[in-house]
Amino acid sequence: MNPFQPVGKAFLGFLEATGKIALFTFLSISHCARPPFYFRLLGRQMIDIGYYSLPVVGMTTLFAGMALGLQTYAGFSRFSAEGAIAKVVALGITRELGPVLAGLMVAGRIGAAMAAELGTMRVTEQIDALDTLSTNPFKYLIAPRIIAGFTMLPLLVFVGDIIGVFGGYIVSVYKLGFNPGVYISETFKVLEFVDVFSGLVKAATFGFIVTLMGCYHGYNSRGGAQGVGAATTNAVVSASILILIFNYIITELFLSA
Amino acid sequence: MTTPKIKLTDVHKRFGDKVVLDGIDLEITPGESLVIIGGSGSGKSVTLKCILGLLTPDSGTIEIDGESIVGMSGADRERVNRKFGMLFQGGALFDSLPVWENVAFGLIQGHRMNRNKAKDIALEKLAAVGLSAEVGELSPAELSGGMQKRVGLARAIATEPEIIFFDEPTTGLDPIMGDIINDLIVKCVKELGATALSITHDMASARKISDHIAMLYKGKIIWVGRTADIDHSGEPHVDQFIHGRAEGPIQMELRRL
Numbered sequence: 331m332n333p334f335q336p337v338g339k340a341f342l343g344f345l346e347a348t349g350k351i352a353l354f355t356f357l358s359i360s361h362c363a364r365p366p367f368y369f370r371l372l373g374r375q376m377i378d379i380g381y382y383s384l385p386v387v388g389m390t391t392l393f394a395g396m397a398l399g400l401q402t403y404a405g406f407s408r409f410s411a412e413g414a415i416a417k418v419v420a421l422g423i424t425r426e427l428g429p430v431l432a433g434l435m436v437a438g439r440i441g442a443a444m445a446a447e448l449g450t451m452r453v454t455e456q457i458d459a460l461d462t463l464s465t466n467p468f469k470y471l472i473a474p475r476i477i478a479g480f481t482m483l484p485l486l487v488f489v490g491d492i493i494g495v496f497g498g499y500i501v502s503v504y505k506l507g508f509n510p511g512v513y514i515s516e517t518f519k520v521l522e523f524v525d526v527f528s529g530l531v532k533a534a535t536f537g538f539i540v541t542l543m544g545c546y547h548g549y550n551s552r553g554g555a556q557g558v559g560a561a562t563t564n565a566v567v568s569a570s571i572l573i574l575i576f577n578y579i580i581t582e583l584f585l586s587a
Numbered sequence: 588m589t590t591p592k593i594k595l596t597d598v599h600k601r602f603g604d605k606v607v608l609d610g611i612d613l614e615i616t617p618g619e620s621l622v623i624i625g626g627s628g629s630g631k632s633v634t635l636k637c638i639l640g641l642l643t644p645d646s647g648t649i650e651i652d653g654e655s656i657v658g659m660s661g662a663d664r665e666r667v668n669r670k671f672g673m674l675f676q677g678g679a680l681f682d683s684l685p686v687w688e689n690v691a692f693g694l695i696q697g698h699r700m701n702r703n704k705a706k707d708i709a710l711e712k713l714a715a716v717g718l719s720a721e722v723g724e725l726s727p728a729e730l731s732g733g734m735q736k737r738v739g740l741a742r743a744i745a746t747e748p749e750i751i752f753f754d755e756p757t758t759g760l761d762p763i764m765g766d767i768i769n770d771l772i773v774k775c776v777k778e779l780g781a782t783a784l785s786i787t788h789d790m791a792s793a794r795k796i797s798d799h800i801a802m803l804y805k806g807k808i809i810w811v812g813r814t815a816d817i818d819h820s821g822e823p824h825v826d827q828f829i830h831g832r833a834e835g836p837i838q839m840e841l842r843r844l
């Protein structure tokens with residue numbers, strides 16, 4: 331047997347999957363942009379993604395901000411630069427940690443739930459039933475989820491940014507004994523529009539990725555409960571990896587711009 | 588000569604190496620009620636799904652009112668689907684919606700009817716299948732299997748479609764409810780002037796609801812004729828099937844113990 335055969339097969343499989351995802355993405359976007367719109371469903375998704383993810387994202391960024399404050403102190407005090415804590419926390423949270431952590435948490439919370447829900451609807455023929463009732467599943471199921479992810483994640487990350495900066499504040503003021511007024515003024519002095527903005531662009535991208543992966547794997551799941559389980563895992567894993575890849579790409583784009 | 592309501596010509600469908608439909612030819616005239624019988628796994632549900640556009644046949648043509656529908660998509664597909672009502676074998680109720688909204692779904696989404704008016708019609712249809720208004724407020728997961736079947740039936744007839752598909756309408760029902768459902772199907776077909784294509788294993792039900800019976804075996808329609816003639820079809824496969832004999836030309840793929 332030709333030793334290159336498995337490699338070629340894996341490569342072809344990869345190309346096929348990429349093509350399928352690209353087509354799915356195209357269809358999803360085109361259905362997001364054309365009526366009819368299901369505002370009731372969009373509202374429900376927005377509440378689910380935006381409001382109910384707040385505690386998870388808030389906790390994550392709070393503790394990330396606190397740890398970042400401590401670590402910065404541990405590192406920077408070695409060359410007497412501990413005054414930079416406020417700046418490091420503000421930039422680290424808004425540019426990197428806020429969007430990435432929120433994206434990963436939402437991938438686990440929302441992406442998994444979407445894949446499981448759509449996957450169950452697929453294997454119990456509910457998606458087929460939608461079709462026979464003259465309702466396009468892309469419009470009814472997928473578009474509201476993707477629009478909600480794309481719009482709500484920036485909001486979520488914005489709130490998360492504030493909480494994360496506050497985490498750094500808590501550590502600096504109550505543990506390390508810094509002056510609260512100075513901490514806050516330092517934070518505002520260092521932050522520029524592009525810091526927050528680039529973080530929110532990341533957030534919107536991650537919201538799109540998470541909901542797209544959740545919908546894609548759920549919509550295409552087959553083979554009963556096991557298939558739904560696999561779809562859920564794949565949704566979370568692929569969304570997490572894509573988030574980290576796109577995080578790098580967007581960072582690079584903003585740096586060179 | 589009238590155009591047939593549904594016409595299948597030489598339809599083939601395979602999954603991988605497994606040939607499921609191997610040249611199906613079938614014609615159903617307007618207002619006719621045809622029942623497809625055949626062993627488990629013989630491709631009855633696949634035939635319905637091809638007509639509904641949920642599966643695409645590998646070759647062959649399917650016409651609805653003389654219009655070829657294979658490969659149709661978008662707005663055309665939705666227009667054709669509006670002629671259809673479908674009862675899925677597994678019910679396929681939307682578990683995110685209460686029972687009444689399941690029944691009203693085609694009216695609200697497909698026909699853009701006002702919700703209150705659609706709800707009245709839905710409750711009417713639920714009453715017709717022997718379910719009270721209280722049941723309408725429950726979630727599908729709270730219903731017994733037989734009740735889910737009846738809700739599925741109510742949903743299939745709610746839009747008073749021209750063509751109704753029933754995938755095993757009476758399995759899982761007690762004999763009395765089964766007979767009520769049979770009467771209901773007969774009534775729909777007679778009163779709405781609908782064309783019905785049903786699948787059943789239940790010969791009593793088949794005799795009651797059909798004008799014609801077709802038998803599917805090894806991917807082909809091996810016999811089709813008037814219901815009254817089924818007892819002297821002269822076709823040994825049909826004889827074996829309707830009498831439920833283990834011995835005969837149809838060999839189940841079992842190993843002898």
Ligand SMILES: Nc1ncnc2c1ncn2[C@@H]1O[C@H](COP(=O)(O)OP(=O)(O)OP(=O)(O)O)[C@@H](O)[C@H]1O
Nearest residue numbers: 602605607625626627628629630631632633634676
């Ligand atoms: N999506 C699918 N992918 C692969 N194989 C399939 C698929 N759908 C159906 N099949 C196969 O096609 C064959 C026919 O299935 P179908 O559901 O039409 O049977 P059926 O005649 O409706 O049987 P039953 O009376 O038990 O419902 C089966 O062997 C099944 O394994």
Ligand SMILES: [Mg+2]
Nearest residue numbers: 631632676754
């Ligand atoms: Mg079947």
